[in-house]
Amino acid sequence: MALSHAIMTALIEDDMSGYELAKAFDASLGLFWHASHQQIYQELRKLADKGWLNRREVAQRGKPDKILYGLTLAGREALGEWVYRESRVQESKDDLLVKLYNLSAENIGHLRVEIGERREAMMQRLYLYERIRRGHYARPEVLPLRRQGVFLALRMGILAGEQYLAWCDEALDLLAREQEKRGPR
Amino acid sequence: MALSHAIMTALIEDDMSGYELAKAFDASLGLFWHASHQQIYQELRKLADKGWLNRREVAQRGKPDKILYGLTLAGREALGEWVYRESRVQESKDDLLVKLYNLSAENIGHLRVEIGERREAMMQRLYLYERIRRGHYARPEVLPLRRQGVFLALRMGILAGEQYLAWCDEALDLLAREQEKRGPR
DNA sequence: CCTCTTTATGCAAAATGTTGCATACAGCGA
DNA sequence: TCGCTGTATGCAACATTTTGCATAAAGAGG
Numbered sequence: 001m002a003l004s005h006a007i008m009t010a011l012i013e014d015d016m017s018g019y020e021l022a023k024a025f026d027a028s029l030g031l032f033w034h035a036s037h038q039q040i041y042q043e044l045r046k047l048a049d050k051g052w053l054n055r056r057e058v059a060q061r062g063k064p065d066k067i068l069y070g071l072t073l074a075g076r077e078a079l080g081e082w083v084y085r086e087s088r089v090q091e092s093k094d095d096l097l098v099k100l101y102n103l104s105a106e107n108i109g110h111l112r113v114e115i116g117e118r119r120e121a122m123m124q125r126l127y128l129y130e131r132i133r134r135g136h137y138a139r140p141e142v143l144p145l146r147r148q149g150v151f152l153a154l155r156m157g158i159l160a161g162e163q164y165l166a167w168c169d170e171a172l173d174l175l176a177r178e179q180e181k182r183g184p185r
Numbered sequence: 186m187a188l189s190h191a192i193m194t195a196l197i198e199d200d201m202s203g204y205e206l207a208k209a210f211d212a213s214l215g216l217f218w219h220a221s222h223q224q225i226y227q228e229l230r231k232l233a234d235k236g237w238l239n240r241r242e243v244a245q246r247g248k249p250d251k252i253l254y255g256l257t258l259a260g261r262e263a264l265g266e267w268v269y270r271e272s273r274v275q276e277s278k279d280d281l282l283v284k285l286y287n288l289s290a291e292n293i294g295h296l297r298v299e300i301g302e303r304r305e306a307m308m309q310r311l312y313l314y315e316r317i318r319r320g321h322y323a324r325p326e327v328l329p330l331r332r333q334g335v336f337l338a339l340r341m342g343i344l345a346g347e348q349y350l351a352w353c354d355e356a357l358d359l360l361a362r363e364q365e366k367r368g369p370r
Numbered sequence: 371c372c373t374c375t376t377t378a379t380g381c382a383a384a385a386t387g388t389t390g391c392a393t394a395c396a397g398c399g400a
Numbered sequence: 401t402c403g404c405t406g407t408a409t410g411c412a413a414c415a416t417t418t419t420g421c422a423t424a425a426a427g428a429g430g
Contacts, residue, residue, distance in 0.1 A: 002280050003416085009286045019378050032282040039417065041379065064378045064425055083292045087280035087299065095187050095272030097217040097341060101194045103334025107268045111334075114272065145363060149288025149296075152356045156282060159355075163348035170344075171337045178330060188386080204408050224387065226409065249395060249408045 002087075004043055006033045008052065008071055008079045012146075015070035017058075018044050028132075031125075031157055044069050052078055100171075105182055112175050119168035126161040129154060187272075189228055191218045193237060193256060193264045197331075200255035202243075203229050213317075216310075216342055229254055237263055285356075290367055297360050304353035311346040314339060 010021055010029050021044070022037040024030070035043075044067075047053040052075035059065050071079070096114060103111060133154060137143065140151045195206055195214050206229070207222040209215070220228075229252075232238040237260030244250050256264070281299060288296060318339060322328070325336045 002278075002283060005280075006283045009283050012287070017378075018380095029283065029286065032276075033278050034276050036418070037378095038380080038419090060377090062426060063376085066378060079287060080289075080292070083284045083287050084295055087284065089280070089303075090278040091217075091219050092277035093187075093218050093275040095190075095274070097338040098187060098191045098194050098214065099268045099272065100334035100338045101214065101331070102197070102264060102268050103331050103337075104265075105330060107265070108330070110269055118274075140359075145290060145293070145367075146286070146288050148359065148363060149285035152288075152359065153282040153285045155355060156352050159348050159352050160345070163344050167341050167344050170340060174325075174333065174337065178333060182330075202408075203410095221388070222408095223389090223410080245407090247396060248406090251408060 002082075003033070003035055003039060004047055004052075005079060005082050006035070007040065007043055007047065008075055011053070011069060011071045011075075012079075015068045017066040017068050019066060021069075031129075032153060047075070051075075108175055108179050112172060112179070115168050115171050115175070119165060119172070122161050122164050122168070126158065126165070129158050129161060133158065187267075188218070188220055188224060189232055189237075190264060190267050191220070192225065192228055192232065193260055196238070196254060196256045196260075197264075200253045202251040202253050204251065206254075216314075217338060232260070236260075293360055293364050297357060297364070300353050300356050300360070304350060304357070307346050307349050307353070311343065311350070314343050314346060318343065 006025075006029055007021065010016065010024055016024065018037065018041045022035075022040050025033070025035055025040065044053065044055075048055045048069065052072055053069045054072050055067050055069050057065055058068050096111075096118065099107075099111060099114070137147075137151045137154060140148055143151065191210075191214055192206065195201065195209055201209065203222065203226045207220075207225050210218070210220055210225065229238065229240075233240045233254065237257055238254045239257050240252050240254050242250055243253050281296075281303065284292075284296060284299070322332075322336045322339060325333055328336065
């Protein structure tokens with residue numbers, strides 16, 4: 001429902017091609033809203049048909065042509081209105097938590113490994129967030145208002161990541177103690 | 186992909202009907218994995234066809250008949266294997282964060298309200314988590330191993346909720362200061 | 371020259387999830 | 401008796417997302 005609005009949001013400042021959008025999604029907004037390139041290409045065409053985006057083909061040297069999309073006035077208006085409309089949270093679904101409901105003496109070792117991997121992955125991600133924060137949001141107070149909103153989203157990513165790490169540590173501790181108790185294998 | 190496994194997980198200790206499962210999903214596992222009753226009914230039939238669940242009709246007094254589902258041995262085995270397989274995180278998608286990318290002097294008031302509502306909703310939820318923790322997990326050390334896994338999932342819910350509240354407070358502060366600066370309306 | 375990677379876009383099928391509706395029976399309160 | 405709520409199950413249509421495949425041109429490295 002709101003993939004369209006996430007895409008338009010990504011186009012507020014710069015025009016982009018589907019390919020560039022897919023990469024930007026991986027790096028910024030996509031940290032809060034994942035989308036594959038197939039989804040993005042499809043949605044771009046729909047939005048262009050609706051008149052919310054304009055498209056123009058751009059020839060490039062040494063690379064295939066690309067199609068640049070940009071927000072139209074109508075698109076900007078639609079986006080502005082959308083902010084006031086009902087919003088919904090799509091709760092995350094995590095296999096790992098369901099797996100924990102199945103914890104047993106047999107699989108405890110495996111689950112410790114999986115949690116360890118999650119921890120590692122989250123560390124990487126926090127490192128990326130931190131680079132972004134230092135690079136673009138070192139002094140949030142002096143940023144234009146819109147960028148402060150982006151900063152708040154980044155803060156959510158950072159806080160959630162730190163919380164996740166704390167949980168991993170707690171879980172690894174508990175599981176290590178339990179495995180110890182029952183005799184390590 | 187793993188809705189089936191979430192359902193089987195919910196049936197580890199007790200047999201349940203689709204209706205009861207839908208309610209259990211709202212209260213326990215569903216806090217980490219949402220599913221509507223339509224999805225649940227469909228999945229139950231598929232799982233029964235696969236031989237992972239058995240079904241038996243139960244007549245009731247004063248209520249419509251129901252169909253009770255229980256894990257078969259094959260189901261338990263499939264679940265046990267699944268724990269070792271690749272797992273994936275489905276990142277949450279939150280309109281609110283995308284909206285924040287569109288922060289403006291015009292909509293700042295609205296976004297403050299929305300964040301306030303999120304805060305309120307999360308408080309309610311934390312209250313529920315806390316009741317569960319006190320009721321069933323006051324002393325996690327003495328629980329059987331499987332229940333300790335469930336406890337860890339609950340801890341994730343609690344930590345994530347507390348982090349969310351902290352973020353709401355931070356965001357509300359920042360937005361209040363900014364709105365003040367630009368002249369309150 | 372051949373293969374691999376990067377840039378760039380797309381179709382089609384399958385799986386998943388949402389929305390709206392339908393049915394049926396019991397008990398409760400007005 | 402009428403409407404409401406709760407229990408209980410389901411279909412059908414639609415929207416969303418994932419998966420697998422396909423194409424094509426340029427540059428890099430062996």
